[in-house]
Amino acid sequence: MAKPLLEVSGLKKHFTITGGVFSRKIGSVQAVNDLSFTVMEGEILGIVGESGCGKSTTGKAILRLIEPTAGKITFEDHDITDISDEEMRKLRRDMQIIFQDPYASLNPRHTVEKIISEPLLIHSELSAEKRKERVHELLEVVGLSAYHASRYPHQFSGGQRQRIGIARALANNPKLIICDEPVSALDVSVQSQILNLMSRLRDEFNLTYIFIAHDLSVVKHISDRVGVMYLGNMVELTNKDTLYEKPKHPYTQALLSAVPSLDPDVKKDRIILQGDVPNPASPPSGCVFHTRCPKAMDICKQIKPDFLEAEDHHFVACHLYD
Amino acid sequence: MNNEERQESQLSSPALALQMEEEIRATSPWKDTVRQLRKNKFALIGFIIIITFILVGLFAPLLTPYGYEQQVLQDRLKPPSAEHWLGTDDVGRDIFTRIAYGARISLQVGFFAVTGALIFGTLFGLIAGYFGRWVDMIISRIFDIMLAFPSILLAIAIVAILGASLQNALIAIAIINIPIFGRLVRSKVISLREEEFILAARAQGMKNGRIIFHHILPNSLAPIIVQTTLGFGTAILDAAALGFLGLGAQPPLPEWGKMLADSRDFIQLAPWTLIAPGLCIMLVVLGFNLIGDGLRDALDPRMKN
Numbered sequence: 001m002a003k004p005l006l007e008v009s010g011l012k013k014h015f016t017i018t019g020g021v022f023s024r025k026i027g028s029v030q031a032v033n034d035l036s037f038t039v040m041e042g043e044i045l046g047i048v049g050e051s052g053c054g055k056s057t058t059g060k061a062i063l064r065l066i067e068p069t070a071g072k073i074t075f076e077d078h079d080i081t082d083i084s085d086e087e088m089r090k091l092r093r094d095m096q097i098i099f100q101d102p103y104a105s106l107n108p109r110h111t112v113e114k115i116i117s118e119p120l121l122i123h124s125e126l127s128a129e130k131r132k133e134r135v136h137e138l139l140e141v142v143g144l145s146a147y148h149a150s151r152y153p154h155q156f157s158g159g160q161r162q163r164i165g166i167a168r169a170l171a172n173n174p175k176l177i178i179c180d181e182p183v184s185a186l187d188v189s190v191q192s193q194i195l196n197l198m199s200r201l202r203d204e205f206n207l208t209y210i211f212i213a214h215d216l217s218v219v220k221h222i223s224d225r226v227g228v229m230y231l232g233n234m235v236e237l238t239n240k241d242t243l244y245e246k247p248k249h250p251y252t253q254a255l256l257s258a259v260p261s262l263d264p265d266v267k268k269d270r271i272i273l274q275g276d277v278p279n280p281a282s283p284p285s286g287c288v289f290h291t292r293c294p295k296a297m298d299i300c301k302q303i304k305p306d307f308l309e310a311e312d313h314h315f316v317a318c319h320l321y322d
Numbered sequence: 323m324n325n326e327e328r329q330e331s332q333l334s335s336p337a338l339a340l341q342m343e344e345e346i347r348a349t350s351p352w353k354d355t356v357r358q359l360r361k362n363k364f365a366l367i368g369f370i371i372i373i374t375f376i377l378v379g380l381f382a383p384l385l386t387p388y389g390y391e392q393q394v395l396q397d398r399l400k401p402p403s404a405e406h407w408l409g410t411d412d413v414g415r416d417i418f419t420r421i422a423y424g425a426r427i428s429l430q431v432g433f434f435a436v437t438g439a440l441i442f443g444t445l446f447g448l449i450a451g452y453f454g455r456w457v458d459m460i461i462s463r464i465f466d467i468m469l470a471f472p473s474i475l476l477a478i479a480i481v482a483i484l485g486a487s488l489q490n491a492l493i494a495i496a497i498i499n500i501p502i503f504g505r506l507v508r509s510k511v512i513s514l515r516e517e518e519f520i521l522a523a524r525a526q527g528m529k530n531g532r533i534i535f536h537h538i539l540p541n542s543l544a545p546i547i548v549q550t551t552l553g554f555g556t557a558i559l560d561a562a563a564l565g566f567l568g569l570g571a572q573p574p575l576p577e578w579g580k581m582l583a584d585s586r587d588f589i590q591l592a593p594w595t596l597i598a599p600g601l602c603i604m605l606v607v608l609g610f611n612l613i614g615d616g617l618r619d620a621l622d623p624r625m626k627n
Contacts, residue, residue, distance in 0.1 A: 063525060065521055065524060065525055089527040089528075089529065090527065091527075092525060092526060092527030093527060096525065096526070097522070097525045099518050099521075099522060101518055104517060104518035104519060105518040105519050105521075105522045106519055107519045107523075107537055107540075107541070108351065108541070109351055109541055111350075118523075118526065118528070118536075119526045119527070122526065122527055122528055122529075122532070123527060152350060165522075168522075168526070
């Protein structure tokens with residue numbers, strides 16, 4: 001049985017808003033608010049949610065690229081929330097990230113070889129020759145060729161660049177890779193290639209992914225379990241099939257009802273949500289979703305629902321299932 | 323299933339890439355810049371001017387039979403002739419000889435003053451921009467204080483403290499140029515720091531030093547290079563100004579600004595004594611500015627076609 005690789009509990013990230021004459025604190029954007037989940041070894045955990053719901057912030061806070069405001073992150077049974085920058089730096093060989101924008105995440109002045117070999121240079125004792133070998137090997141693994149090594153990022157297409165980004169993340173055989181919308185900047189046809197590559201790499205190298213995306217079909221394709229986020233909170237988390245077939249949270253239900261069906265005869269009841277996402281700087285009281293929830297009750301306005309296991313391995317934060 | 327996927331991913335990009343293998347050569351961004359620069363006529367003129375002055379300075383002893391200190395009192399204030407190409411000054415020294423040796427001084431002043439300002443300015447700018455917070459606060463305020471003075475006034479003050487000599491003028495010019503480089507680098511670093519590839523470098527576990535010198539510095543070189551060439555011009559001009567005021571090179575050194583100052587009493591009697599050094603200062607500054615402008619265009623991604 002798989003054991004937990006990463007445990008996140010009570011993760012919070014609030015960005016302070018300063019203003020006025022002396023840059024006083026006049027408020028805070030609650031980008032991530034009290035998030036808890038566990039990632040098992042070898043699984044792909046998908047995280048979905050609309051823009052601005054705190055998905056990417058979550059990913060970066062786990063890697064401490066953004067310092068979390070509160071909460072505890074445990075990686076391989078070690079608490080990494082408060083370790084020093086130097087210890088964290090060493091740990092980064094096991095925890096990697098693939099970025100959303102393949103155009104912005106590669107240094108334009110470095111060759112592909114330098115980009116991919118740099119993590120090897122920092123974390124391993126390999127000789128220059130061995131590093132070069134490894135770079136060529138990695139390029140083959142991600143579906144590029146050894147002769148690409150001497151080129152510069154601007155000479156590649158978006159899909160190829162994303163492959164370079166993946167090769168860079170793989171360089172030191174990490175255990176966990178956080179994929180921060182790795183395919184949303186790509187064409188649909190290229191998306192599937194990259195997704196297939198990523199699931200193949202997972203099997204081949206026994207990787208664990210946290211896969212962040214806003215595209216429900218992409219997440220469905222690749223994930224084992226899926227978490228749904230709304231306004232900095234996780235509202236539902238369960239197995240992929242359960243979530244897509246029997247969603248419990250009203251927000252998940254609304255989200256899934258918006259996915260177009262391929263069969264024109266299937267009549268679906270579209271749940272249209274009213275209003276806009278509230279401002280994360282002043283989130284609603286009680287359940288953050290109550291302002292738009294079609295099933296809102298009085299209790300939802302006052303008490304924030306806990307994120308509880310409603311059924312086996314099916315977590316949901318909603319008063320309907322208390 | 324797995325097999326299928328493998329086939330698909332192998333088919334897609336490598337096949338395409340193979341086809342393009344011959345066509346695409348690895349072109350570095352720097353090579354593109356050089357190519358761009360060679361197309362620019364004005365920059366080429368600038369290069370020719372500067373190289374001419376460098377050669378004249380280097381081969382000064384071969385170009386002229388006189389020494390720059392050699393006075394021939396019966397030949398005072400002679401107009402240009404076959405013997406004295408640019409005439410002679412008020413103590414009978416050959417002006418062309420002094421101009422040629424003066425090129426050495428001016429170019430050296432430009433080089434050392436700009437190099438000093440470049441090294442310290444870039445270093446402080448990198449530190450202020452990358453670490454931000456109070457470090458940035460302190461460094462930026464010091465820059466602001468320095469920039470609040472007119473630069474020549476600050477240079478005069480520094481020379482007044484250190485004593486008038488060519489070397490001290492050079493140090494003063496370097497110091498007044500530090501905040502110019504510093505602010506430029508700082509602003510570039512601040513914008514680069516938010517780039518995703520810098521975040522990626524941090525995510526890979528690089529140390530700050532590596533991020534600064536391998537990722538941030540190479541990407542902020544473009545404006546630094548432009549400022550360096552433009553800085554050469556202003557440094558030479560500042561040195562000439564200090565020389566003119568008697569705070570730079572001391573006699574009998576053939577510094578152009580000093581030559582200008584010494585001969586201003588003869589402007590009606592012997593204008594060639596002023597025209598030659600004045601024109602040289604103008605030409606050298608113009609040359610560096612033309613190169614600087616050309617480089618700015620060549621390095622600016624928006625100017626690429």
